[in-house]
Amino acid sequence: MEMEQTQNRDKAHTLPRLSMSTIWMMNFGFFGVQMAFSLQSSNMGRIFQTLGADPNKLGFFFILPPLAGLVVQPLVGYYSDRTWLPKIGRRLPYLIVGSVVAVIVMALLPNAGSFGFGFGSVTALVFGAVTILFMDLSSNVAMQPFKMMVGDMVNEEQKGFAYSIQSLLSNSGSVLACIFPYLLTILGIANTAPKGTVPPSVVVSFYAGAVILIVCSLFTVFKVDEYDPAQYAAYHGIKEESVHDKVNIFTLLKDAPKVFWTITIVQFFCWMGFQYLWTYGAGAIAKNVWQTIDASSAAYQEAGNWFGILSGLYALAAVAWSYVLSRVPNDKHKPAYTISLVLGALGFISVFFVHNQWWLLVSFILIGISWAAMMTFPFTILTNALSGSNIGTYLGLFNGSICLPQIVASVASFALFPLMGSSMPGMILLAGILMAIGAIAVNGITETYGE
Secondary structure (H helix, E strand, O other): OHHHHHHHHHHHHHOOOOOHHHHHHHHHHHHHHHHHHHHHHHHHHHHHHHHOOOHHHHHHHHHHHHHHHHHHHHHHHHHHHOOOEOOOEOOHHHHHHHHHHHHHHHHHHHHOOOOOOOOOOHHHHHHHHHHHHHHHHHHHHHHHHHHHHHHHHOOHHHHHHHHHHHHHHHHHHHHHHHHHHHHHHHOOOOOOOOOOOOOHHHHHHHHHHHHHHHHHHHHHHHHOOOOOHHHHHHHHOOOHHHHHOOOOHHHHHHOOOHHHHHHHHHHHHHHHHHHHHHHHHHHHHHHHOOOOOOOOOHHHHHHHHHHHHHHHHHHHHHHHHHHHHOOOOHHHHHHHHHHHHHHHHHHHHHHHHOOOOOOHHHHHHHHHHHHHHHHHHHHHHHHOOOOOOOHHHHHHHHOHHHHHHHHHHHHHHHHHHHHOOOOHHHHHHHHHHHHHHHHHHHHHOOOOOOO
């Protein structure tokens, strides 16, 4: 299988050099999709604790999104490999459907406490959980086409740059998403609400994110022309009819290039770390800096806003670091990857010890450096080792390296959270240790290029 992929990559050197504008437009919709993800990730803990969720049971709610991605993304990859709609394309139909559904769910999620269910109501929590599930399903359907189009259309020389631009745009979307509640509060929109109700500053942020998501996605849909089946087959060195062949996913996993698995190990530890940041970050900062664990208090909501600012900061740092990483040559990927993750580990660990909100800026800048590397290197390294009729399926399966560790982290939290003394800052310390293990695991990656 690896020999066949190498031969296909040699043929795929005929992929044309794309213009800068094409690469930007190919990734532009990711700005909006990442806004949806970041609004979700930076506000989930805050929303569910506002609704009355027990901090010891937050893991239940955080299992659903990665579980959705684990199921949906391989399916999107498999079926989009075999899709072609004239005048629309191969991957773009999935972007359109995912974006429309995501917009609808974004209007519902922050209103989970606004229908009179009551604080701590099982109905309110279930409503929130179901909307989170559908939001992640739709966002995953919308997100995956961007990664696949880079694999489909960009040659190896430009691929690192293309994924860096994707990282830059996605993190720019994260910055805007994370600071929205803070900015809206400054503009006079209420940051508090009756007990059990999500503050208007968060609700309006989701509405604005939904509008931006659909507008950015339409830019990509109207500005990018995917290769038709004949062009795709010629550029990738395959027979046109082979894209319609049925394949066994388990066979593909068995025959996956070694780098698929070695990067998966790195991803496992890194994504566990970020899952704990998203789950416990707001509560950790509220405890360490604002000395409160009362989710209905004004102090906690202020801490939630500050966590949004810090999340925006790490995304902004990732934007800057993505620019640096776009200049890293192929043979320097591993050391740059390792250094980035080590700096991120230091950022996570420092959160445990810092009790001043301003010093946390340094911590989250370091975290942003690791995030940029996680958004850039895994897909660059993997797609350089792939070519042929199953790129989308492989990238969908590779999403398991993102979703599975989040599921494991959520399930493990039921044991680890009490083990850490039911300390939210302690869980961020654990996240730093996991990130450090991920940095060590980079040494096991063997890169493959079609040279």
